[in-house]
Amino acid sequence: MASLTIRKLDEGIKTYLRLRSAKNRRSVEEEVRVILGELIEGREEPLTPFAAPPAASTAPTSQRSGAPPEASVTLIIGGGIAAYKSLDLIRRLKERRIEVRCVLTTAAQQFVTPLAVSALSHERVHTDLFDPQSEFDAGHIRLARECDLIVVAPATADLMAKMANGHADDLASAILLATNRKVLVAPAMNPLMWNNAATRRNVAQLQRDGVVLIGPNSGEMAEAGEAGIGRMSEAIEIATAAERLLRPPVPRPLAGKRVLITAGPTHEPIDPVRYIANRSSGKQGFAIAAAAQAAGAEVILVSGPVDLRDPQGVTVKHVESARQMLEQVQAALPADIAIFAAAVADWRVANEGEQKLKKTSAGMPPLQLVENPDILATISKLTGERPPLVIGFAAETEHLIDNAKSKLARKGCDWIVANDVSPATGVMGGDRNTVHLISRKDGEKNSEKDGEIAVDSWPVMTKEQVAIELVAHIAKSVTGKSREPAS
Numbered sequence: 001m002a003s004l005t006i007r008k009l010d011e012g013i014k015t016y017l018r019l020r021s022a023k024n025r026r027s028v029e030e031e032v033r034v035i036l037g038e039l040i041e042g043r044e045e046p047l048t049p050f051a052a053p054p055a056a057s058t059a060p061t062s063q064r065s066g067a068p069p070e071a072s073v074t075l076i077i078g079g080g081i082a083a084y085k086s087l088d089l090i091r092r093l094k095e096r097r098i099e100v101r102c103v104l105t106t107a108a109q110q111f112v113t114p115l116a117v118s119a120l121s122h123e124r125v126h127t128d129l130f131d132p133q134s135e136f137d138a139g140h141i142r143l144a145r146e147c148d149l150i151v152v153a154p155a156t157a158d159l160m161a162k163m164a165n166g167h168a169d170d171l172a173s174a175i176l177l178a179t180n181r182k183v184l185v186a187p188a189m190n191p192l193m194w195n196n197a198a199t200r201r202n203v204a205q206l207q208r209d210g211v212v213l214i215g216p217n218s219g220e221m222a223e224a225g226e227a228g229i230g231r232m233s234e235a236i237e238i239a240t241a242a243e244r245l246l247r248p249p250v251p252r253p254l255a256g257k258r259v260l261i262t263a264g265p266t267h268e269p270i271d272p273v274r275y276i277a278n279r280s281s282g283k284q285g286f287a288i289a290a291a292a293q294a295a296g297a298e299v300i301l302v303s304g305p306v307d308l309r310d311p312q313g314v315t316v317k318h319v320e321s322a323r324q325m326l327e328q329v330q331a332a333l334p335a336d337i338a339i340f341a342a343a344v345a346d347w348r349v350a351n352e353g354e355q356k357l358k359k360t361s362a363g364m365p366p367l368q369l370v371e372n373p374d375i376l377a378t379i380s381k382l383t384g385e386r387p388p389l390v391i392g393f394a395a396e397t398e399h400l401i402d403n404a405k406s407k408l409a410r411k412g413c414d415w416i417v418a419n420d421v422s423p424a425t426g427v428m429g430g431d432r433n434t435v436h437l438i439s440r441k442d443g444e445k446n447s448e449k450d451g452e453i454a455v456d457s458w459p460v461m462t463k464e465q466v467a468i469e470l471v472a473h474i475a476k477s478v479t480g481k482s483r484e485p486a487s
């Protein structure tokens with residue numbers, strides 16, 4: 001049985017899976033299992049797990065080189081002058097990691113040769129409904145269904161008429177009648193044919209049937225001196241339309257929002273070689289930065305010293321101490337959302353040694369501590385540039401909820417993400433987290449309301465899932481709200 005490595009999936013698919021699994025409170029693996037189960041339940045063909053694969057299968061073979069294909073298209077080429085553009089379309093689809101199996105109508109073979117199409121697609125070309133090689137196992141049915149999308153380009157007036165009326169007297173029309181996949185049609189014909197009442201009726205019928213049309217464009221025709229609507233869309237336009245149908249855009253609910261995040265510990269120097277630190281790994285803050293970026297936000301991450309790779313597409317400012325962190329946070333304002341996930345040291349050494357402290361007979365040097373700036377409170381209490389949503393983290397080892405509630409009141413932030421960091425939980429430095437979202441606003445369902453403060457307790461999740469869930473809550477809360485534009 002094949003195994004699937006989630007890590008190796010396309011970024012867009014991974015983000016979709018993460019968002020979906022966080023929403024459904026499942027692990028990503030469980031979510032993939034559910035999706036596969038739903039797919040199998042929704043199948044129309046019976047499952048025949050023990051059928052041996054046919055020797056001369058029309059199933060797509062993997063590409064000869066490069067990355068594996070991510071989707072497959074059955075491309076039906078009709079008999080029009082624009083058929084030459086379909087050769088380019090094959091290339092454009094393959095560039096997008098879409099596998100292409102081609103079907104040529106009898107008329108199409110007058111315009112392009114099966115040899116050229118086969119050389120470009122790296123696949124056997126299909127031309128005949130009654131091809132004994134394909135039809136011993138109903139090849140036309142498999143060409144109709146063992147793909148993610150059917151593209152008809154060029155779609156002749158004749159082919160569209162057959163589609164609109166349910167004909168199935170050749171391979172192309174039989175595939176189009178037998179498919180349960182989406183169909184993208186790129187018409188190409190003389191403007192008089194396009195404007196003919198019969199073609200108008202057929203086009204309207206196809207649209208009612210859910211067929212997606214691209215083009216035709218207007219311009220000069222192959223016929224000398226003729227111009228008008230009827231030119232087939234360019235190959236690149238058709239490939240882009242196909243890609244959009246195959247890979248719908250991932251939702252980006254934080255597009256246009258600027259999100260400021262802090263992460264990691266701070267290091268407070270004792271002398272040039274020694275410092276006070278804490279066990280924060282920065283993983284939670286980095287995961288939030290990646291999730292916010294995937295949700296479309298512009299993200300600025302101010303990070304203390306960590307052993308993590310900068311998340312892609314995120315502006316990262318690396319700092320050491322609490323004072324440097326505050327400086328970078330202030331420099332990054334204004335922001336729509338500020339999330340303070342860093343474990344900032346409460347104190348620093350007042351009498352920091354300019355040189356390395358030496359052992360002396362006088363004994364240990366006394367370390368005097370002074371309070372560090374409180375970054376969360378400082379930003380929460382700003383008047384002019386206060387981000388509309390300020391979220392703090394409370395890492396507690398006892399009385400988690402009570403301490404987090406009083407932190408929310410004391411600091412003046414809007415939400416607190418409280419997590420138990422006592423050693424037994426393994427949260428500090430670990431990969432999982434159990435958090436409680438404490439907010440001033442009305443909580444979600446399942447929240448335990450306490451006056452104006454809502455406590456929403458989440459199940460144990462990976463830090464990535466916590467990040468995705470938090471970003472989903474943020475997206476819901478800030479939709480439509482923006483910081484005041486800087487004057």
Ligand SMILES: Cc1cc2nc3c(=O)[nH]c(=O)nc-3n(C[C@H](O)[C@H](O)[C@H](O)COP(=O)(O)O)c2cc1C
Pocket residue numbers: 077078079080081082105106107108155156157158159188189190193
């Ligand atoms: C030179 C030439 C060019 C043609 N170009 C087109 C065209 O662009 N669009 C169209 O609908 N039919 C065009 N036709 C007519 C089709 O080839 C004809 O209707 C054929 O039956 C279509 O078959 P098919 O739909 O099975 O591919 C053209 C015919 C010739 C001879």
